[in-house]
Amino acid sequence: MSGIPRVLSIAGTDPTGGAGIHADLKTIGALGGYGMAVVTALVAQNTRGVREVHVPPVGFLTAQLDAVSDDVEIDAVKIGMLQDAAIIEVVRDWLARVRPPVVVLDPVMVATSGDRLLDAAAEDALRGLCTDADLVTPNLAELAVLTGRPVAATWDEALDAARRLHESTGTLVLLKGGHLDGADCPDALVGPVPLVGPGGVHEVAGARVATRNTHGTGCSLSSAMATLRAGGASWPDALVRAKQWLTGALAHADALHVGRGNGPVDHFHELRAPADRAWSAEVWDAAAAVRAGIEECAFVRGLGDGSLERDVFTWYLAQDARYLGEYARLLARASALAPTADEQAFWARSAQSALVEEQRLHSAHLDGRRPADPAPATTAYTDHLHASGRTYGELVAAVLPCFWIYADLGTRLTAARHETHPYDDWLAAYGDPAFAEATAQAVRIADAAAGAASAHERARMSEAFRRSAEHELRFFEAPMALVPARA
Ligand SMILES: Nc1ncnc2c1ncn2[C@@H]1O[C@H](COP(=O)(O)OP(=O)(O)OP(=O)(O)O)[C@@H](O)[C@H]1O
Numbered sequence: 470m471s472g473i474p475r476v477l478s479i480a481g482t483d484p485t486g487g488a489g490i491h492a493d494l495k496t497i498g499a500l501g502g503y504g505m506a507v508v509t510a511l512v513a514q515n516t517r518g519v520r521e522v523h524v525p526p527v528g529f530l531t532a533q534l535d536a537v538s539d540d541v542e543i544d545a546v547k548i549g550m551l552q553d554a555a556i557i558e559v560v561r562d563w564l565a566r567v568r569p570p571v572v573v574l575d576p577v578m579v580a581t582s583g584d585r586l587l588d589a590a591a592e593d594a595l596r597g598l599c600t601d602a603d604l605v606t607p608n609l610a611e612l613a614v615l616t617g618r619p620v621a622a623t624w625d626e627a628l629d630a631a632r633r634l635h636e637s638t639g640t641l642v643l644l645k646g647g648h649l650d651g652a653d654c655p656d657a658l659v660g661p662v663p664l665v666g667p668g669g670v671h672e673v674a675g676a677r678v679a680t681r682n683t684h685g686t687g688c689s690l691s692s693a694m695a696t697l698r699a700g701g702a703s704w705p706d707a708l709v710r711a712k713q714w715l716t717g718a719l720a721h722a723d724a725l726h727v728g729r730g731n732g733p734v735d736h737f738h739e740l741r742a743p744a745d746r747a748w749s750a751e752v753w754d755a756a757a758a759v760r761a762g763i764e765e766c767a768f769v770r771g772l773g774d775g776s777l778e779r780d781v782f783t784w785y786l787a788q789d790a791r792y793l794g795e796y797a798r799l800l801a802r803a804s805a806l807a808p809t810a811d812e813q814a815f816w817a818r819s820a821q822s823a824l825v826e827e828q829r830l831h832s833a834h835l836d837g838r839r840p841a842d843p844a845p846a847t848t849a850y851t852d853h854l855h856a857s858g859r860t861y862g863e864l865v866a867a868v869l870p871c872f873w874i875y876a877d878l879g880t881r882l883t884a885a886r887h888e889t890h891p892y893d894d895w896l897a898a899y900g901d902p903a904f905a906e907a908t909a910q911a912v913r914i915a916d917a918a919a920g921a922a923s924a925h926e927r928a929r930m931s932e933a934f935r936r937s938a939e940h941e942l943r944f945f946e947a948p949m950a951l952v953p954a955r956a
């Protein structure tokens with residue numbers, strides 16, 4: 470690869486520029502690639518719908534494909550609208566001859582209106598083409614057609630259907646949650662464990678953007694995945710970045726004022742509005758729901774008003790001791806990776822404090838008993854931290870919620886302190902202004918790392934932070950469910 474991924478879109482046109490090859494070329498450029506396009510169909514469409522489709526003779530499709538591949542080394546291909554079985558055959562033959570290293574298939578089969586766009590022969594041919602792709606990106610309706618089952622009504626049903634499609638084709642599936650109801654808009658990769666990680670599913674959460682301007686999101690997501698993968702990202706990393714970028718493009722869509730129907734998204738929003746908000750403010754706000762979940766969970770409420778049962782608290786502390794021992798290793802790693810002496814010293818001091826605290830918890834609450842085995846929520850959290858240490862920025866982002874969420878809770882719960890509060894020492898430790906200052910420094914360091922990071926790296930930092938915050942919530946929920954004395 471030359472460094473700049475050369476990405477070919479094979480798709481139909483949209484003269485209003487929101488979908489098809491136009492969306493693909495904008496996406497490829499926005500994410501750092503060099504875009505090329507072979508036209509399968511000329512489509513007279515706008516933001517309100519499709520009027521007419523003109524399909525050039527298949528011989529001319531072959532001529533276009535060969536014109537590109539005879540001359541250019543192609544790093545990735547994104548395939549969109551293919552009108553009939555003959556066209557699909559031509560693309561399959563060409564793929565077999567040229568064998569591009571990354572092939573992403575967006576199986577455009579069902580119109581937004583729900584109408585089937587392809588005849589039965591073409592649907593069969595497209596199922597065959599799925600087996601030749603590295604990634605296939607169906608929406609819920611297309612997943613139903615490809616698996617021959619009713620349209621999934623819930624995310625779990627959709628994951629099941631995606632698993633089926635993966636099993637029948639051997640191809641990695643990107644399941645899109647755009648057509649689900651509700652405030653969330655998750656996507657997931659479903660495929661082999663070596664490609665997507667434990668359980669064969671890698672879910673990337675997302676908030677639904679309140680806009681009707683979603684025209685071309687499917688085209689844009691699939692070409693984003695092709696570009697990012699060709700640029701060297703793993704499939705899960707590509708999805709994290711693609712989704713962060715696409716969510717931003719949706720958030721800026723209403724400002725475009727293109728058309729009177731379902732308008733396009735703003736592919737170039739990152740050029741127009743370079744990130745001017747602090748990274749920390751962005752991720753803190755994005756974690757608002759998780760933070761509210763922590764404040765409202767039974768454990769934290771009981772900790773605040775002192776009604777928490779002692780055995781539940783002790784179980785939590787024993788887990789926290791296990792957690793802190795591992796956490797200290799990650800802080801020491803941040804110290805090893807730090808770009809300045811100040812930051813190196815800060816993380817080394819933090820590692821030392823975590824270890825001192827671990828020892829204190831052990832001696833205060835375990836009375837010489839064997840340390841507790843780590844509970845699933847503890848292992849899940851520390852596994853995530855270990856997996857997030859590929860770069861300094863990502864590691865700093867992953868360790869930050871442990872500072873910030875505790876300092877925030879400590880500050881909030883300080884008002885509840887009184888001399889006979891059963892958990893006064895816990896409240897004192899995390900409400901300590903020195904801990905708030907250490908947290909502020911960790912936030913400053915993370916913002917500096919985000920400022921120096923590429924957009925891709927920044928997306929990985931945000932994802933690492935988001936996941937750690939979720940692990941904090943699960944860590945607080947675990948004692949209520951698991952403490953053996955309550956079983
Ligand atoms: N309102 C929204 N807010 C946030 N993300 C969204 C929204 N709508 C769609 N997406 C995202 O856009 C991508 C495309 O999803 P969708 O399920 O809509 O595919 P599609 O139907 O193929 O798209 P298209 O509308 O282009 O045909 C997914 O990443 C999905 O999560």
Ligand SMILES: Cc1ncc(CO)c(N)n1
Nearest residue numbers: 481482488489550577685
């Ligand atoms: C050319 C083309 N491809 C895909 C879609 C789906 O958004 C569209 N509207 N037009």
